[in-house]
Amino acid sequence: MQLWCTDWLRTFEDASESTERKVQVAKSSLQRMKSVGKLLSTISTSLERTIEAVSNQSLWMIRVSGFSSLPDDVIARIFELYYEGYRNHVGDDYFNSCGDCRWGRSFRAANVLTQVSRRFRLIALHIPALWDCISGNTRHAEEMVPALRARCQYPNIFINYDCLKETRISTGAKFFRLLPPADQWRGLAVFHGYRKGGRKFFEDIQAISDGRLVSLLDLQISLGRDLWLLEEIEVDEDDTPTNLTESESALLAEWSFPKLKRLSLNDIIPTRMDCLTLQECRIVLGINDANWDLHSLGTFFECIPLLESLSFSFIDVIPMEPDDQMLLRLSEPVRLSCLRLLELHATGETEGAFLTNVLDLLDLRATSTLKVSLRCDSSNPDTFSACISDWLSALACTKRDGDRIFPDVRDLRLSLHGKCSECVLPYSDVMRSVPRVRNLVLNLPEISEPPFKVVFEYLKELRLIRLEDCNSFRGWNVARDLERVEPQKLKQLEKFEIEGSRGLWRYRKRLAKRLGNKLVWKE
Template identity: 25%
Template sequence: MKDTKKTLSKLSKSLDETLQAVTKATIKDCQAADFACLPDDVLVHIFEMYIDDCVMQDYGLFYIPPENSPQVLSSVCKRFREIVHHIPNLWRHISLLYPKELLRLHKERCANPSVHILPARDILHTRVETLDVIHPYKQWRELHLHFVNEDHAHHYFERLKPLVKGPFHSLEYLSISNNLSEDTEIEGEYDTSIYLDEEHMSFVSSWQMPKLTHLELRNSMPFMPLQCGNVTRLSIRLSDLYEDDCLELSDFQDLFGWMPKIESLLIHFDTDVTFNTEDTPQTSDLTASLPRLTHLDLGIEGDTPDDTIIHFMTLIDTRRLTRLALKLRSGNLNTHSEGQGEAVFEMWVDTLFLKASPGDSAPFTRVEEFTLDAVDLPGSSPSFELIFTSLPNVRDISLKIPRNSNFRITRQWMEGGAFQHLRSLHVEVFMVKNSWEHESPVGCHPLLYSGFDVLSNGCYCGDLEEMEVRNRVPCFSAKEKARLQNLFGERLHWVDC
C-alpha cells in the first residue's frame, strides 16, 4: 500500500507539472506519454488527488479561477475531457464567487457539492445572494463557512434561515472559521469573540446533521448543543484571541459530550489567553466525555502558556491513545538568543510528559505511532529522552527537527525503555536561520553524533525494518551518509531534498 501511495503521489506531481506546461503553451494535445497508457480508474484517482489540492480565493472584486479545477483538466486532451465530464466528484467544489454559468455547470455535474463560503474583502462583497441559486442545503456534502467577523457571519445566517427547513441529510463535513478581524467599512454590531451571539448560536444549534463525521472549528467555540452525534473527527484551532476572551474548561467538556463517538482530535493553541481557573467542570471524571479517543494531534505555538496545556490535558485520557502527533512552533517568540529555543521546547515537553496525567507512571503506554514536528525549535537531549522513554510501545516514529537539535540516542535511553518495539524511524532535518547562528560546520548536524549505532544493534531494536532520512542541509557530510548505510544496509532510505 505504501508503494502504491508513493507511485500515485509521483504520478499526481507529474500530472500537475504537465498541466502547467500545457496550459502555458495552450497545447491541446496531451504530451504526457506516461499517462496515455494508464487505465481510466487510475487516472480518476489521480484527478481526484489533483482536485483535492484546489485552493479557493477569498472574495474580492473579480472572480479568479482556481489553479486546480476540472476546467483545467478538461483542456489537456480529449481523453481527459471525456473522463472529467463523467466523474461528479471532480466538480464538487463550488464558491459563492463563481459566475452563475459556472455554478449551473457544477450543479448539473455534481449533486452533492462542497460549498465554500470564504472571507469577503468587506461587508458589501459577501456574495450572500448566491446562496439562493446553488444546490439546496439538503444536498451539501461539505460546508466551509469562513468569515471575517460575526458582522459578516450575520449576513450569511440571515440568508440561510429561510432556506434551512430541516436536516442536512447529506452533510458529512462542516468547518466554521472566524478571522476575528475588523471591517473598516462598517461600525461593528457584534463583539469580536470566539463565542457567537446567542441568536446566531441558537441557529447553528438547530442544525440537524445526522451524517456529519468531521467537524472543524477555528476561533469558534459553541456554547449550545450541536446536533452531530456521529462525529468521529474533531479539529479545534485557537489563534490570536482577544484579551476579553477567556477559555472555559467546561465548554470543551460540553462540546466533547455532544459528540461521544470522537476517535480523532486535533487541537491547536496559538494564543496567550488561558483557561479560567475558577471554571469547574460538572463531573470529576473528566475523561468520560471522550470514551473512544485514540488519536491526538496537539499543536502549540507562540506565547501559549504551559498552564493552558496543563488544563486542557486534564480532559484527555492519554492511556487510551494509540497515535500521538505534536507540532511545536516558536511563532512570534524570540528564540534567536542561544538556548531560548531549547528552553521553549523543554517547557512544552515537560508540560506534556511530566504533567499530562499526574500519578500515572506510563500515561502514553499504548501509543504506537508518534510524530514530532518542531522545525524551528531545537530540542535538548534530556527532552528527547523524556519523550521516548514515555512511549514504551511506540513502533513508528516521524521527526521533523532543525539541524541544531541535540538529538543523541544513548544506551541510557534504551535502558529506560525507549525504542524497544521500534519498527520504522523517519527523520527530516531542516535548516534554521538564527541571528546568533552563522553557517555552522557539518559537525553541528544532529545526525552526525546521534547514536544511531545503538538502534542498529539487534539487542535493542530487533524489529527495526526501515530507517528514512530526509536531508535538507546542503553541508551534510557524505561520509555520514555512508556510515548510516553501513549501519542499516537496505533498511536505510536516504533522500536529499
C-alpha cells in the same frame, strides 16, 4: 569467439603450425579485435546519445498518444483522481488563509480538462465529481452556479461572506437560493469575519435548510475575530469565549448532521452539535485574548463519541482565568474510546498551560498514533529552549495527577521547528509518557539530537527509528550514544532509517558498525 578470430582458432588448433606463426597470428587477431572494439564503443556511445535525444523529443508525443489510446472509463477515473487531489489541496490552502478574498473563489481544474480536446471535454462534462465544488466568491457565480448545479446534484459549497460584496451576489442568502436543496449538499466550507450587526451565516443556513443538513459529510467553519477589528467595532454583549453568540450557539446545536464525517473549526468552540457519526475533527484556535471556554469544548467532545482522528492547532493562545482552571480540574475527562490519531500543533506565543488544559479535557488511553509539531521562531537560544520545553512538558504532564501517559501509543512523530542547534530539551519527559511506542519519527531540521540512550531506556518496545531532515545532529554524538545502548535493546530494533540528515553521512561507517543491516540511508 569464432565470429571475431577465425584465423587464430584455425592456427591454434593446427599442430603443424610453429610457435612463431601462432604468436604472429595472435598479435594480428588481438590488434584487429581491439580496433573493432574501439569502433563499436564509438558507435555505442553515439547510439546511446541518439536514443536519449529521440526519447526526449518524442516523450511528450508518446505519452499523449498512449494516454489518448486509453478507454473512456479509464480516462474518466484518472480525471476523478486528479481532481480529488487538486480539490483537497486547494481547499485546504484556502481554508488555512480564509481571510483572503481569494479563498474558495475558483476550482479551475475541471475547466482546464475540458479545454484540452473535444474528447476530453465530452468525458469531463459527464463526470459529476469534477463539478462538485460551487463557490460563492467568483464574480460570475450567478451564471456559473446553475450550470454546475446541472452537472452535479450533490455539491461541496464554498463561501466567504466578507468578500460577497466583490461579486454580483450581494448576500449569502441569495447565493444559497441558487444551489440545490440543502439536503443534497455533501460539503460546506464557510468563512465569516466578526462584523458589526452579527454574522449572517447561521441565519442564512437556518432559513435555507431549517437546520437539516442530512447528507453533509464535510463541514468547515471559520469565524474571524481580528484584534485590530475589535478595536473599531462594538462587540455584542452576548458574545462569549467560544466566539459564538448565544443565538449562534443555539442554532448550531439544533442543526442535524446525521452523516457528518469530517469537521474543521477555525476560531470557534461549539457547545453542542448533533453529529454522532463524526470521525475526523480539526480545531484551530488563534485568538490570544479570547480566554477560550474549554468547558464548552469538553461538552462538545461528549457529542462525538465515535471520533477517530483529532487535530489541534494553537497559535498565540494563552490559558483561561485561574478560577476557570480550578473548575476545569474538577471535571472528569471525556473518554473517546474510538480515538486513534491525535495531532498537536503549537506556535507563536501559545502557552504550555493552555495545551495542558486542553489535553486534560480528554481521556486519551485509546490513542495509538501521536503526532506533535511545535514551532518557535525566536532566535534567542534561551527563549527558544524555554518555549519548546514548556510545550513538551505540557504534553507530558497533567494538572490533576502529575505524569500524563499515553498507554496505547505505538507511533510517535515529533517535529520541532526553529533555529537552535545548541539547546537542552526535556525529551525524557516525552519518552516517559509513551512507553509502548514501536515506531519513532524525529523531524528536527535545526535542532540538536536527543540522547538516544534515554530514548532506548524509556521506549522498551522500540522497533523503528526514522530521522527526517535532522541536519543539526552531530554524528559523533549519535554514534557515541548508540554505542552506549545495551546490545539487547539494539537487537530488538528492526530498522534505523536516516533521510536527508546531511551531518550524519560522514559517520556512516561508525553507525553501520554499530547498527549493521538495520541502518537504512535514504536520499
